[in-house]
Amino acid sequence: MNAIAQAEVTRETYWGISATEYAVFYLLAAITIFVFLYGVYRRFARYAAGSDDPFQRLDDLSTRISRGAAIVLSNEKQFDRDLYGGLMHAFILWGFLTLLIATAIIAVEQYGTELLLNLTFWEGEFYLAYQFIVDAMGLLFVVGIGMAIYRRYWVRNERLWGRHTSNEDAIFIWTLFGLGVGGFLLEGFRIYATGMPDHEAVSFVGYGLAMVFQAIGLPTVAGTATDPNYTAVSVLGFNAETLHWLSWWSHSLLAFFFIAWIPYAKPFHMLSSFANIITRDEKAGKRLPNVPADLDATNAESIDDFTWKELLDQDACTKCGRCSSICPAKASDRPLDPRDVILDLKSYREDLEAGGEEKPIVADGGGVIDTETMESCMACMACMDACPVEIEHLQSFTRLNRQMTDQGDVSAPMQDVFQNVMQHGNTFGNSPRNRADWADDLEFDLTDAREEQVDYLWYVGDYPSYDERNKRVARSLATILQEADVSFGILFDDEKYDGNDVRRVGEEFLYVELAGHHVETWESCEFDTIVCTDPHSYNTFENEYPEVDFAEFADDPMMPFEYTDQWNEDGEVDVLHWTQAVEELVREGKLELSGDELEYTVTYHDPCHLGRYNDEYEAPRDLIEATGCDLREMPRNRADSFCCGGGGGGLWMDFEEEPKPSEERLREALEDTDAGSSVEKFVVACPMCMTMYEDGRKTGGFEDDLEVVDIAELIVEAIGAQSKANLEMAAD
Structure with missing residues (x-):
């Protein structure tokens, strides 16, 4: 290989690669693309074989795609509750997309213009801007991957580890790291071996590496050929050109492996997550799918009963554990981890496709999912709110619950509730x-x-x-x-x-x-x-x-x-x-409240079905403030509110849990609000919450610390105070 000092503001795309290697490269590229497309075909063929989904998922597709792209590119869900995770994912995503676009630009310039139109644009100012942006975003990509490695392996963030953590997680992150770092090494070797052209200074990362190679005196073919007295420090006996050649092939082969691997493992979430966001139901959770009147219809007797969207949910899961970390059932040591339910279903499906043995989807022992696990769900929708890829946990969970009911596997307390409602209407x-x-x-x-x-x-x-x-x-x-x-x-x-x-x-x-x-x-x-x-x-x-x-x-x-x-x-x-x-x-002035009737220091608990389900956060707060109370927010408020434990049948079930969700929430009110123990009243706007917190106040030992009241009770007290004030004014 002969070094060529490049003065023209561009570079040779396949510098140092022979014609034979060029042909081998494109043969491998063709094989890679075939393996990739076949894998994607198999995935989507499986979705097509899934049951029909009851909701419209592909209507107004252009709007869905534009909204989905906005969600993905803004990383808004990743930033929710996790600034570090949001920055990390944004760096990785934006860096990866930039490098992907950069590769596409090279392909268009190489084949779309140079060969077909005998025209080139990858030179001059465009080339300089291209090189700077690629280095800048490539650096962000490597930093993002480094942040992910630090969080996963150094800090060992708890939510990233579970029974579904496997070698594919490590291969995924280290492959991306290898691609990012390898790309910069490749660039550094090229710049150094081609004489460090001045214009390549815009490639500031690669140029910086080239300066390191220059400082250690890495030998080049050009240096040896022009100066017989040339001496330099070799790297394992290699010169810069050889190291560039090794880096080029290492980088290419690693990229081919990654692309071919995408449809078969965790990297597929790069496609399935976007598809999942596009096909999401805007009312997911707050409305559930109906069942047909046909009594022969099944809910979850087999994996084939799941809809194509529920199968896509399973493939979209990135194992990030956000749902696990926010789940009040898991926090209370109930046997539920939302992530594991979704991934257990996925693992069972893949095992069946590989010839595994069939077993009940949900059963009291011996099933894919245990009945006690599903009984633990509070239907609070926190998992769905936290999920960055819009997995609709509650739709799959309800399917499992319906199967439990069909099988007669519902707990005795819930059977009593069913019986009461059937016979008495309550x-x-x-x-x-x-x-x-x-x-x-x-x-x-x-x-x-x-x-x-x-x-x-x-x-x-x-x-x-x-x-x-x-x-x-x-x-x-x-x-x-x-x-x-x-x-x-x-x-x-x-x-x-x-x-x-x-x-x-x-x-x-x-x-x-x-x-x-x-x-x-x-x-x-x-x-x-x-x-x-x-x-x-x-x-x-x-x-x-x-x-x-x-x-x-x-x-x-x-x-x-x-x-x-x-x-x-x-x-x-x-x-x-x-x-x-x-x-x-x-x-409208139909209730006269001056806003200074009451002087209590209070905190307010957002009910799941009013807040997360229906996005109503301000009306209750406006009413509390209208009474004159000093409202202090708990750290977990509005969409981040922590469930009382009563939803999803929890109100009627007996759980051995420590602490109870209601006890944990009352502790938060007294210890984590900025008013601390000065909080006098814990305010609710839901009868179920009232029941759960009155119970938690007793079992948690909070009876002497604060009172649980409904907003309506505060308003009535304020009205009474206002009426008394009006009477006193009239008497005066």
Whole structure:
């Protein structure tokens, strides 16, 4: 190989490579591309064989792609809760994409212009800009990989390690590191061996390495040929040209290996993650897929029951552990790790494809997933919120829960709840005639919305109707609505349980029965808006009842309704959580609150079904501040809120857990807020949260430290304080 001092502002693409090597290179490139395309074909052929997904995933594809690209390129999900991880991934992604584009530019210049059009643009100012950008972004890429190696192997970040951690994780990260560092070494050897042209100074990393080689006196063929007295320090007996040749082939072979390997291992997430983001459901979790009325339909008897999107979810998982680190069930030592459930399903699928033995998907021992694991899920959606690649855990989890219900593997407490709802229409098993007894202590009568037209049809809910602690909240809310002088009424004994949580533990047909009863009842009433006490009710009325195909079930003699329309398909009926409705009343001046009635120091817990599910964070806070309370935020607030433990059936189950989610949250309120132990009241806006935190206050030893109150109770106290102040002013 002869060194050539390059003065022209460009470089030879295949410098130092013979014609034979050139041919071998392209033969290997063709083989690599074939192996890559075959692997991608096999992956997507498997998705095509999956069950149909109930939701539209490819509609308005151009918008989906543009939004998906914005999410990916901005790294917004990676930065959530993890600045270090966000920077690390951004450096790797942007660096990798820049190097990929740079390679494509060389290909276009080499074949798209030089050979076809006898035209070249890879010279002069364009070349200088190209070289600088590639070095800058390549350096970011190497730094990002270095950050990943540091976090994984030096710090040993706990969430990166688990039973699915394997050699492919190490091969992936070290291969990328080898490509990044190898590229710079290759550039440094080339610049040094070609006489260190001045214009190559823009390649500041490669030029810096060339200066190191010059400083140690690395021999070159040119130096030896022109100066017989030339002496230099060789590297393992090699000169710069030989080292460049070795680096070129090492870099090329490593790149070929990586490209060919992509569809067969972890690197495939570079494709599957983008596809997963594009095909995501914007309402994932807050609405669940319906089941057909056909009793022969299966949920998760085999891996073939999973939809193509659920299979794509499995392949999109990067094992990052963000879902694991945020999961309240895992934090409480329940036997659930969201990442492991997704990856267990993937491993089983791949094992079957390799000729492995079939076994139950979910079973009490001996299944792919254990029943106790699925019973541990709180359906809080924290895993989905934290996932950077938009995996819809709750859709797969619900499929598993439905299979458990079909098999009769539901725990005894949940079976009792199902029985209570079927026989009495409520989870307590109490008589429906007693449903409105909570209102007996009110100083006014409640309107029967079945008999009179009202503005607000108030769905009270199970716990405010039957639980003694939550009855106080119901009376507070009734007082607020009465004070605001609005027209409202309830359904009395025609109100039943909303069905949100029994659906999330797998009892789909009971859910449809409840939904059919309610929409049929509502159709016979005259009202403008449905107002819910419970965020769980709000979620299912707002997002799920409109999705139910009632006509498919109406002819079933087991279903107690004849309703056949699509309820609220066009959104003509407004559904609100009570904090949203009352916040409007305060804003309109129908409730007079000056903002200085109360002087408590409080903190507020965002309910999962109001916050993460439905993005309502401000109405509750506006109401708290309207009472005059000093609101201090817990570190985990809004979308980062930590579940009380009551969702997904957790309210009715007994778990041996330490600490309970409710206890951990109360500890956070007293120890981690900036007000610390000065916090007097722990404020909630959900009856289930009230129940869980009252229990946690006792079991955690917090009874003397703070009080658990609902926002409605604060407002009623503030109204009382305002009325007293007005009387005193009138007396004066």
